Amino acid sequence: MSGSRVDLKVVLLGKEAGGKTSLVERYLHDRFHPNVPYQNTIGAAFGAKKVEVGGINVTMGIWDTAGSERYEAMSRIYYRSARAAIVCFDLTDDTSFDRAKFWVDELLKNEPDCKIYLTGTKYDLIEEEKRPRKVEETKVEEYADEIHCLVYETSSKTGQNIKELFYKIAQDYVEDPKNREPEVDEGIIDSSQPNTKPDKCSC
Amino acid sequence: MATSLHSNQISAGQEHAPGGSQNPVLVTKDSYEELEEDLSLDVDQSRPRHASGVIAEIVESRQHSEVDSNQNNAAVDYPATDQQVKGITADTNHLSLGDGQLTDESEVFVEEEEQRLRSGSVLQTVEKTKPAVVEEDIHSAAWKKHKKHIFILSEAGKPIYSRYGNEDKLVTLMGVIQALMSFVQDDKDSLRSVVAGGHLIVFLLRQPLMLVAASSTGESQQQLFLQLRYMYNQILSVLTHTQLNRIFEQRRNYDLRRLLSGTERFLNSLADLMDSDPCFLLTAVRGLPLDNTVRDVIGQSMQSAKVKDLVFAILIADGQLVTLVHMKKYILHPADLHLVINLLKASTSFETSDSWVPLCLPNFDSSGYLYSHISYLDDSPACLLLMTVDQMAFKEMENCKQKILEKLKKHNCLAAIKDSVKRGSYTCQEVGISELRHFLYKNKSTAQFTAPSWGAPYSDPAEQERLFSLYRFVHQKVHNPARPLKILFYVGSHESALGWITSGFELYAVFSPLTTKQVAILAVNKILKWIKKEEERLFILNPPEY
Numbered sequence: 200m201s202g203s204r205v206d207l208k209v210v211l212l213g214k215e216a217g218g219k220t221s222l223v224e225r226y227l228h229d230r231f232h233p234n235v236p237y238q239n240t241i242g243a244a245f246g247a248k249k250v251e252v253g254g255i256n257v258t259m260g261i262w263d264t265a266g267s268e269r270y271e272a273m274s275r276i277y278y279r280s281a282r283a284a285i286v287c288f289d290l291t292d293d294t295s296f297d298r299a300k301f302w303v304d305e306l307l308k309n310e311p312d313c314k315i316y317l318t319g320t321k322y323d324l325i326e327e328e329k330r331p332r333k334v335e336e337t338k339v340e341e342y343a344d345e346i347h348c349l350v351y352e353t354s355s356k357t358g359q360n361i362k363e364l365f366y367k368i369a370q371d372y373v374e375d376p377k378n379r380e381p382e383v384d385e386g387i388i389d390s391s392q393p394n395t396k397p398d399k400c401s402c
Numbered sequence: 403m404a405t406s407l408h409s410n411q412i413s414a415g416q417e418h419a420p421g422g423s424q425n426p427v428l429v430t431k432d433s434y435e436e437l438e439e440d441l442s443l444d445v446d447q448s449r450p451r452h453a454s455g456v457i458a459e460i461v462e463s464r465q466h467s468e469v470d471s472n473q474n475n476a477a478v479d480y481p482a483t484d485q486q487v488k489g490i491t492a493d494t495n496h497l498s499l500g501d502g503q504l505t506d507e508s509e510v511f512v513e514e515e516e517q518r519l520r521s522g523s524v525l526q527t528v529e530k531t532k533p534a535v536v537e538e539d540i541h542s543a544a545w546k547k548h549k550k551h552i553f554i555l556s557e558a559g560k561p562i563y564s565r566y567g568n569e570d571k572l573v574t575l576m577g578v579i580q581a582l583m584s585f586v587q588d589d590k591d592s593l594r595s596v597v598a599g600g601h602l603i604v605f606l607l608r609q610p611l612m613l614v615a616a617s618s619t620g621e622s623q624q625q626l627f628l629q630l631r632y633m634y635n636q637i638l639s640v641l642t643h644t645q646l647n648r649i650f651e652q653r654r655n656y657d658l659r660r661l662l663s664g665t666e667r668f669l670n671s672l673a674d675l676m677d678s679d680p681c682f683l684l685t686a687v688r689g690l691p692l693d694n695t696v697r698d699v700i701g702q703s704m705q706s707a708k709v710k711d712l713v714f715a716i717l718i719a720d721g722q723l724v725t726l727v728h729m730k731k732y733i734l735h736p737a738d739l740h741l742v743i744n745l746l747k748a749s750t751s752f753e754t755s756d757s758w759v760p761l762c763l764p765n766f767d768s769s770g771y772l773y774s775h776i777s778y779l780d781d782s783p784a785c786l787l788l789m790t791v792d793q794m795a796f797k798e799m800e801n802c803k804q805k806i807l808e809k810l811k812k813h814n815c816l817a818a819i820k821d822s823v824k825r826g827s828y829t830c831q832e833v834g835i836s837e838l839r840h841f842l843y844k845n846k847s848t849a850q851f852t853a854p855s856w857g858a859p860y861s862d863p864a865e866q867e868r869l870f871s872l873y874r875f876v877h878q879k880v881h882n883p884a885r886p887l888k889i890l891f892y893v894g895s896h897e898s899a900l901g902w903i904t905s906g907f908e909l910y911a912v913f914s915p916l917t918t919k920q921v922a923i924l925a926v927n928k929i930l931k932w933i934k935k936e937e938e939r940l941f942i943l944n945p946p947e948y
């Protein structure tokens with residue numbers, strides 16, 4: 200995994216306890232622990248995964264960031280030069296949607312090349328546990344149209360839509376003509392050479 | 403009665419104390435001295451309390467060296483040769499206990515259990531239940547029965563943290579504390595402690611925060627102060643002192659819990675650890691028992707993978723230090739390392755992926771963060787932390803980790819670490835002294851300690867807690883600023899104990915109840931010899947530098 204070349208940097212953003220870590224955990228390790236008490240992420244966690252799209256191998260470097268406010272100031276180091284952002288909100292928590300909008304604004308302002316995937320999480324709570332939906336589909340659709348992005352509704356408990364979401368991200372990346380050129384070896388830094396590149400990106 | 407026996411003279415040379423080293427990995431200042439200094443700053447406010455500016459210094463020097471290396475257009479390398487490392491090892495191989503010999507004639511104070519009972523420092527009943535996960539009602543008997551409460555509030559009296567129960571429900575109590583403290587403070591005399599209802603209540607003002615401990619454990623004011631300082635530092639480690647101040651300068655009434663969300667878990671875990679792990683009491687770090695050749699290979703692997711701006715590389719397994727590599731100029735404070743150990747203890751999420759976490763180490767620099775790459779190596783219990791001043795350097799640290807991992811795998815080091823963790827600490831029987839039940843030994847020149855595992859009769863957690871309380875008692879006696887003792891012999895109904903402090907070490911040993919002072923003294927000398935024999939396995943003596 201790590202140490203190999205990363206082609207596509209993906210970042211997850213959203214309110215704390217919004218379900219980002221669970222989403223990544225489901226995708227990378229295909230598991231979900233319903234009984235483990237919630238542990239908020241501190242800083243950010245990095246994971247990588249190879250996917251094949253139409254015969255092309257893409258290595259995704261996935262950044263799971265902390266939703267806690269105290270890391271807000273340093274969030275830029277995580278989303279900087281990301282090509283895809285999964286902006287999460289909890290379908291059962293309306294304030295989490297406001298937070299998602301905040302992140303969308305940040306991205307539009309600072310990372311215009313980053314594609315946004317608006318993702319409503321914890322769908323199983325509505326479907327199976329009959330918890331009230333707090334973020335209406337139409338409201339999300341309208342907003343997504345406005346900012347031209349795709350919308351997904353996922354559940355890390357059942358796995359619903361999660362593989363699809365990441366596959367779509369990889370596919371969009373491969374199909375984007377901007378990414379046709381094979382990139383220079385960005386994933387490996389040869390530490391025997393002093394790093395003189397002024398503009399480093401963190402994966 | 404305290405009896406004192408006269409002796410010709412005893413003194414233990416620091417250089418000969420088992421587990422000693424001339425190049426310590428950790429800051430070795432005595433924690434009580436540090437505390438005294440710290441508290442004296444309450445009166446003399448002209449000196450700064452907080453370490454600050456080190457990170458800026460490193461960043462600045464890096465800019466200089468960048469210019470240099472661009473001019474020379476050459477890579478900088480810092481490998482230490484095998485010979486160098488071996489040369490250092492050879493120096494510490496001599497053993498002379500002559501100075502540190504304790505004899506029958508030595509000046510030993512004897513304390514009987516009765517006195518301890520009267521002073522209220524014997525833990526009569528032991529709290530067996532773990533802190534409840536369910537929220538407790540603060541009016542309940544259970545809440546009141548907890549042995550040690552810890553509260554944190556803002557200067558404006560806003561609740562921030564309570565060890566037990568919901569701090570929101572404690573608004574009245576917090577208000578009282580706040581009123582008390584500001585009242586005394588106005589008098590230019592800060593409130594330190596009061597005794598009430600079998601509790602010692604200790605107050606620590608660290609603007610803009612107030613910290614309070616209410617304890618019926620028999621611990622001393624100083625011991626509680628040290629714990630409150632740890633709690634305070636835990637908060638700084640996520641926010642930095644600079645940020646904390648800025649927040650309250652802008653809004654005196656700010657509800658800090660918003661920014662601290664998720665930190666409660668670390669505060670709880672720290673409070674629990676302080677009640678069970680002697681490393682806090684001793685301000686020392688426990689090394690993972692390891693063959694010194696293995697440890698050297700690990701150290702060299704970590705050193706040779708060095709990248710620019712790496713300040714500390716730390717390898718920890720099961721709360722114990724495997725080894726630590728540091729930038730030549732900067733060394734780590736054990737209290738900062740304790741926060742790191744607590745961070746790992748309280749969080750399982752580092753086990754599944756590599757993390758990039760800003761951490762403030764308050765004794766190193768309270769004004770900024772070190773960015774830390776945290777990863778468990780290959781699903782082993784070994785956790786590697788790479789700390790740098792460059793927040794964009796994740797990728798460099800990731801590569802550095804890969805290099806270290808490859809080397810450690812090649813030399814089978816991870817297997818050795820796994821084995822050691824599985825085996826646990828040595829048993830007291832291995833030391834081969836029949837009356838001896840348990841001991842704690844701290845070498846002052848390295849700020850490291852060693853102790854056997856909790857064997858019989860301390861396998862039961864309640865018994866461990868009672869023993870721990872005895873250690874605290876002896877520790878407090880030999881550290882009492884009003885009447886510092888060098889040696890104390892304690893006679894109790896469950897066990898006897900001996901505490902001994904020299905310039906080189908602190909030793910606390912516990913014996914079966916009828917052990918006489920003479921036998922204990924003989925035994926203690928044997929312990930020292932045994933530790934000397936084992937020191938290379940138990941202590942980190944020759945850590946490489948960058």
Ligand SMILES: Nc1nc2c(ncn2[C@@H]2O[C@H](COP(=O)(O)OP(=O)(O)OP(=O)(O)O)[C@@H](O)[C@H]2O)c(=O)[nH]1
Nearest residue numbers: 215216217218219220221237239240266321355356
């Ligand atoms: N039922 C259900 N629970 C979920 C789902 N996703 C997350 N959760 C729960 O929601 C809580 C928060 O999930 P996390 O994935 O840790 O949230 P996060 O966004 O990573 O939070 P931060 O790290 O604080 O930013 C946890 O208790 C999860 O078990 C889901 O799809 N279904």
Ligand SMILES: [Mg+2]
Nearest residue numbers: 219220239240
């Ligand atoms: Mg998370």
